[in-house]
Amino acid sequence: MARILLAEDDDSLREFLAKALRRAGHWVEAAPDGSEAEAKLDGNVFDLLLADVVMPGLDGIELARRASARDPELKVLFITGFAAVALRQRDGLPGAPRVLSKPFHLRDLVAEVDSILAA
Template identity: 40%
Template structure:
C-alpha cells in the first residue's frame, strides 16, 4: 500500500513516516499543502494522512480540492482542532476520518488499517452495481431506475457501498456512522434513518414497502439485490 503524509511540522512528519514504514507501507511525504496537493494529484496513493493547520493551503481546502479533482483515495485528517464544528467541516470537505492530536500511534495505525480495508472492499465492488431494476454508478454517483435518473450524494454513495459489501447482512446505524461519516459523536443515528429514506425514494418502486433496502428490527438495514 502506498501512503502520502502531508504535514508541515517536521518532527511529526518524520514520526509518521517512520511509523508507517515500519508497518510495511510505502510512504511519501510533503511539508506543505501546495506540494502535497501536487503529489496527490499526479501520483497514485491508497491513503492520504493530512494535517489541517498548515500555512497557505490548509487541510480543509486541500481536501476539497482533491474531491473537486475527483481524487477518491481515503483521507485521514490529523489535527489539534477537536471541536464538533471542526470535525464536521473536515468531513464535509471530503475527509473519511478525523483523528485529534495528541493521539496514540496504535490508534493511528488502527484507523489507517480500517480505511485501507474499506478501500479494498469498495474497489472489489467495481464501478457499477445492479439492485433490482436500478443501476448504480459509484464513480459518477448516479442511480438509474427505469426512466428516472438520480444523483447520489457522497454519503448516499458511501452507504450503498457499505451495504453492498455486506449484501444480505444487517448493517447497524453505528456502523454507518463509523464507516461513512467516520466518527461516532456526530451526527445522530436518526441521520442514518433519514438518508435511508432518501435512498429508498430513489431506489424502490414503492418506498413504503421496500424490497431492497430492508429494515432489520433491532439491527439496522440490509440490502437485498
Template identity: 40%
Template sequence: MNARVLIVEDDPLLADGVAQVLRDAGFVTDYVGTAEQAEASLAAEAFDLLVLDIGLPGMDGLELLRRLRARSSAIHVLMLTARDALNERVRGLNAGADDYLTKPFAAVELLARVNALARRSRGQRGARREFGPLILDEEAYRAWLDGEPLTLPGREWAVLLFLLDNQGRVMSKERIAAAVCRWDQDMSENAVEVYISRLRAKLEPAGIRIRTVRGLGYMLENLRDEPKPA
C-alpha cells in the same frame, strides 16, 4: 503491493514519526509540508491514502480536501488536527474526510485507523487488474498473459503492479525502487533495470511494452491499442 500513503504535515518531527509508524507496519510512505506540494504529488503519482493535517501554511488541509473531492478524487483521507472542537471535526467530515484523528494521538490508534482505511481502499480498487492481454489477480497472487499463466517472482510482480497502478505516467527508477521496497530494505537503480529487462522479455511478445522515456523513467504501453499503419 503495500499501500502507498502520502502524509501532508508541516511539522517535520510529527511527519517523521507518522511515517516511521506506518513504515514499520509495511506501508510505503512519502510526505510533504504543504497542501500545494500535496496537490503536485497527487497529480503525478497514485496513492492509496492521504494523511492530511488541517493546519498547514498557505492553503489549509480543508481546502485541499474540498479541491480533491470537487475533482471526484476517491482517495481515502485521514485528517489530523490539534483542533478538538466538535464543529472542526464536522467541517472535516463534511469536506469529505473519511476519518478524523485529533493531536496528540497514540501510534496504535493512528495505525488502526490507517489500516481500516487501507482495507477500504483495497476493496474499492479491486484485486484484479487488466491491461490488454495481461491480467493480474492481486488476492490470488496469479497472473495471465494471453490466457496463459505468467510466472512473476516477487520483485517482478511488485514492479509490474506499480506500473499498472500508474498507467499513463512515466515512473522514474527512484520512484519504482521506493514504491516496491519496505523502509528497511533497499533496491539500487541497477536492480530496477534488471527487473524491467526481465519483465520486457516476458511481456513484449504479447504486445505489452515497458517504454523507456530517456532521462525520466518507464511507462507501460499496450501495443495492441496503437493504430496500425495505413
C-alpha cells in the same frame, strides 16, 4: 501495502509519522504543507491522504477537497489538535473523512489507517 500521501507541517512529527507508517508496511510520500502535497498528486496515485488540518497556506481541508476532486476514491484521514473545527469543515468531502485528534499513540494511527483502508 498502501500508498499514503502525508501532509504535516511539523518536521519532526512528519518524520515520526512517516517512519511509523513505513514500519507498518506502507509506502509514504511526505510533504511539509498542503501546496507541496497537492503537487505530489500530479502523476501519482495514492490510496490515502493523511493530512493535518491546520497548516500554513493550503490547509488540510482544502487539500482534501482538491485531492478528492481529482480522485473520488481517495480515502482521507485528518490529524489535528482542533477536532471540532475539522468535524465541521469536512462536510462536503466524499466518504466522511475520519479525524484523529492529537495527541495520539502511533499504534492508534496505524490501526486507524488500516481500518480506513480495509473499509
